Amino acid sequence: MAAEISISRRLRSTPFTQGVTDHGVKSYTVYNNMLLPTVFRSLEEDYWHLCEHVQVWDVSVERQVEINGPDAFNLIQLMTPRDLSKAQVGQCFYVPLCDEDGLLINDPIAIKHSDNLWWLSIADSDVLLWAKGLATGFCLDVKVSEPDVWPLAIQGPKAEELMTRVFGESVRDIRFFRSEMMNYSGTEMLVARSGWSKQGGFEVYVNDAALGSQLWDELFEKGADLNVGPGCPNNIERIESGLMSFGNDMDFKDTPYECDLEKYVSVDADIKSLSIEALRKHNSTRELVGLVLDQEATGLTVIQNDMPIGEIRSQTWSPKYKKQLAFAMLDFAGTEGQTHVLVCTDDGLVKARIAPIPFDFDALEITAHPK
Amino acid sequence: MAAEISISRRLRSTPFTQGVTDHGVKSYTVYNNMLLPTVFRSLEEDYWHLCEHVQVWDVSVERQVEINGPDAFNLIQLMTPRDLSKAQVGQCFYVPLCDEDGLLINDPIAIKHSDNLWWLSIADSDVLLWAKGLATGFCLDVKVSEPDVWPLAIQGPKAEELMTRVFGESVRDIRFFRSEMMNYSGTEMLVARSGWSKQGGFEVYVNDAALGSQLWDELFEKGADLNVGPGCPNNIERIESGLMSFGNDMDFKDTPYECDLEKYVSVDADIKSLSIEALRKHNSTRELVGLVLDQEATGLTVIQNDMPIGEIRSQTWSPKYKKQLAFAMLDFAGTEGQTHVLVCTDDGLVKARIAPIPFDFDALEITAHPK
Numbered sequence: 001m002a003a004e005i006s007i008s009r010r011l012r013s014t015p016f017t018q019g020v021t022d023h024g025v026k027s028y029t030v031y032n033n034m035l036l037p038t039v040f041r042s043l044e045e046d047y048w049h050l051c052e053h054v055q056v057w058d059v060s061v062e063r064q065v066e067i068n069g070p071d072a073f074n075l076i077q078l079m080t081p082r083d084l085s086k087a088q089v090g091q092c093f094y095v096p097l098c099d100e101d102g103l104l105i106n107d108p109i110a111i112k113h114s115d116n117l118w119w120l121s122i123a124d125s126d127v128l129l130w131a132k133g134l135a136t137g138f139c140l141d142v143k144v145s146e147p148d149v150w151p152l153a154i155q156g157p158k159a160e161e162l163m164t165r166v167f168g169e170s171v172r173d174i175r176f177f178r179s180e181m182m183n184y185s186g187t188e189m190l191v192a193r194s195g196w197s198k199q200g201g202f203e204v205y206v207n208d209a210a211l212g213s214q215l216w217d218e219l220f221e222k223g224a225d226l227n228v229g230p231g232c233p234n235n236i237e238r239i240e241s242g243l244m245s246f247g248n249d250m251d252f253k254d255t256p257y258e259c260d261l262e263k264y265v266s267v268d269a270d271i272k273s274l275s276i277e278a279l280r281k282h283n284s285t286r287e288l289v290g291l292v293l294d295q296e297a298t299g300l301t302v303i304q305n306d307m308p309i310g311e312i313r314s315q316t317w318s319p320k321y322k323k324q325l326a327f328a329m330l331d332f333a334g335t336e337g338q339t340h341v342l343v344c345t346d347d348g349l350v351k352a353r354i355a356p357i358p359f360d361f362d363a364l365e366i367t368a369h370p371k
Numbered sequence: 372m373a374a375e376i377s378i379s380r381r382l383r384s385t386p387f388t389q390g391v392t393d394h395g396v397k398s399y400t401v402y403n404n405m406l407l408p409t410v411f412r413s414l415e416e417d418y419w420h421l422c423e424h425v426q427v428w429d430v431s432v433e434r435q436v437e438i439n440g441p442d443a444f445n446l447i448q449l450m451t452p453r454d455l456s457k458a459q460v461g462q463c464f465y466v467p468l469c470d471e472d473g474l475l476i477n478d479p480i481a482i483k484h485s486d487n488l489w490w491l492s493i494a495d496s497d498v499l500l501w502a503k504g505l506a507t508g509f510c511l512d513v514k515v516s517e518p519d520v521w522p523l524a525i526q527g528p529k530a531e532e533l534m535t536r537v538f539g540e541s542v543r544d545i546r547f548f549r550s551e552m553m554n555y556s557g558t559e560m561l562v563a564r565s566g567w568s569k570q571g572g573f574e575v576y577v578n579d580a581a582l583g584s585q586l587w588d589e590l591f592e593k594g595a596d597l598n599v600g601p602g603c604p605n606n607i608e609r610i611e612s613g614l615m616s617f618g619n620d621m622d623f624k625d626t627p628y629e630c631d632l633e634k635y636v637s638v639d640a641d642i643k644s645l646s647i648e649a650l651r652k653h654n655s656t657r658e659l660v661g662l663v664l665d666q667e668a669t670g671l672t673v674i675q676n677d678m679p680i681g682e683i684r685s686q687t688w689s690p691k692y693k694k695q696l697a698f699a700m701l702d703f704a705g706t707e708g709q710t711h712v713l714v715c716t717d718d719g720l721v722k723a724r725i726a727p728i729p730f731d732f733d734a735l736e737i738t739a740h741p742k
Contacts, residue, residue, distance in 0.1 A: 004398035005376035006409035008606075009684055010495060010618030011400065027375035029382065030401035033495070033618065038377035099503060124381060124404070126497035132470060133501045136645065137508010146623075235379075247381030247404065252517075274507065313380055 014060035015212030023230035031061035037232040047236040054158035055231025060150035065120040069142035083266035092177040096256040098275035123246035155201035158226045165222040198241035242358020285333040290355035293324035299345035385431035386583030394601035402432035408603040418607040425529035426602025431521035436491040440513035454637035463548040467627040469646035494617035529597045530572035536593040569612035610687045613729020656704040661726035664695035670716035
């Protein structure tokens with residue numbers, strides 16, 4: 001039997017929690033000490049709805065770590081091996097954060113508000129505390145804080161249409177991974193074209209709790225004919241789309257290279273980053289890869305040449321492609337070039353194809369099926 | 372309707388999760404990215420059982436932050452305003468961790484293994500990252516890590532008897548908040564007389580996953596005639612006993628003085644602590660206090676002289692004392708010396724007595740009732 005979640009003040013609610021409850025949330029996870037909905041109707045119903053319509057997501061769990069002061073850029077650059085020296089105001093950057101050993105601390109989106117003011121829109125770990133520790137130890141002239149900001153995502157193919165009805169036609173001009181300050185009910189809020197799905201959409205960085213519930217209601221009112229629904233990051237959609245989850249697919253013991261994030265490591269740039277030296281010397285045979293199984297079967301241990309070579313970290317049955325899809329961290333030492341592995345499942349050993357992330361279904365000759 | 376918890380790799384399971392599931396856990400919370408059971412039978416049944424018998428608790432969520440190296444003491448002392456210069460090997464210390472503003476980061480138990488090796492058995496925030504940031508910034512000669520250790524608590528009036536059956540008579544010699552390395556199945560493990568209840572008991576710092584499940588089973592086998600049961604920190608018992616919960620009753624915005632922790636601030640000691648200067652200048656009219664209501668009623672906002680003066684942070688109906696008990700953070704500016712407040716509840720305004728934490732039921736003239 002599934003266990004319930006016990007809610008207390010420590011698992012913070014959000015300005016949208018009442019709306020989420022009223023819309024019949026069925027389950028939650030906890031992320032950055034905050035409630036994150038995971039299912040409304042069923043994982044698969046939510047999935048098809050996201051692929052076809054538009055959803056409003058309470059992603060307040062994407063906490064902002066604000067770095068404010070003359071040393072803001074220096075601190076951010078210390079934390080990430082990605083060269084941010086050419087960042088423009090309003091631009092969003094996916095940045096792995098890494099320690100001196102090159103190991104991942106988090107993988108936030110960095111948003112440059114001004115030369116002296118940055119936000120890190122974080123995944124699930126207390127980046128606030130790491131940044132505070134570094135700022136204190138290095139005597140940096142910055143204030144590190146967590147502002148009262150609760151991102152609300154509008155995701156799905158009809159997201160742009162719905163957003164124009166609330167924020168006006170100019171939202172169409174926001175490019176992918178760019179943001180603009182936009183007016184909502186007299187208050188300026190950051191609006192970015194981003195979100196943790198590949199169905200398109202926006203994230204509104206709500207900075208006023210009362211306006212948050214007003215915006216929530218307005219989106220549902222104005223989107224009724226678009227079949228707007230409550231939603232949340234969907235495990236099926238995000239695995240199909242190759243979106244990795246910090247804590248699930250990668251963690252404190254992995255490097256960006258092992259997690260297919262080498263393009264975010266500016267290994268040749270002249271930057272003052274804690275991790276860059278370690279990453280320049282990086283050497284590992286571990287790699288996060290995709291696995292494709294022809295049958296619906298969940299497993300943990302992955303076998304090659306009769307030996308365990310790693311573990312599955314996330315997995316889902318894809319209703320669209322009729323395949324079991326997984327992300328697995330595997331050690332290919334001595335087995336480079338092989339194309340298949342075996343997965344230990346409840347049904348025994350099942351053969352799986354190794355595939356790059358994101359999955360290239362065309363190259364895999366896997367065809368999408370209609371609902 | 373209560374929501375379920377969605378379990379994924381990010382919410383780490385423990386060596387005892389299978390045992391916990393087999394014993395019919397009904398709900399979980401998440402603590403340090405790990406599953407913490409909250410209810411087995413019902414909150415009240417679990418409570419009475421804890422007060423009368425002995426329970427085995429999976430408190431693996433009490434993660435250890437290991438600080439190892441010549442600067443270990445220096446780093447720990449930077450993090451806490453409590454003077455640790457006289458700590459002895461094996462001793463356990465409750466230590467508020469505070470930043471330069473005197474604000475709380477966590478409230479772990481520090482355990483001194485040797486001059487160069489300390490553990491912080493943490494509450495719910497990534498102390499690991501703060502310690503790593505400080506160590507890096509201050510160039511301290513330490514390694515900061517999270518070892519594979521999963522504390523298992525044995526709590527309740529029959530805990531000592533059960534422990535002797537597994538670890539031998541010498542466990543009786545361990546004094547409160549002291550620890551000893553003890554042998555279990557050929558492996559040395561730290562055993563402390565401690566735990567998050569006032570019913571007495573021990574915590575075993577299990578350092579081998581396979582031995583963990585063996586120990587779990589052995590405790591249930593050898594405790595059958597003691598009516599041993601599965602358990603977990605119990606919200607009724609811990610509030611009755613005045614045990615505060617980081618994240619619930621105190622958080623990043625509070626100081627130790629505001630949370631009744633002044634005895635853990637060595638304000639007159641000559642220590643190199645980040646927070647000691649700020650705490651020496653501390654000045655606040657906020658205070659975490661107990662509240663006692665004569666009727667069963669839950670609320671959030673607390674009123675005095677027709678004005679909101681703060682919020683309830685934890686609350687429970689006490690089946691033993693037949694009172695509603697709460698911890699509330701209140702601002703007594705201008706209202707010092709008053710003995711009562713009003714709580715906004717679903718049943719309207721309800722009068723509450725202000726009481727110190729822990730509750731002194733004798734002084735309050737509140738009598739315990741039998742089950």
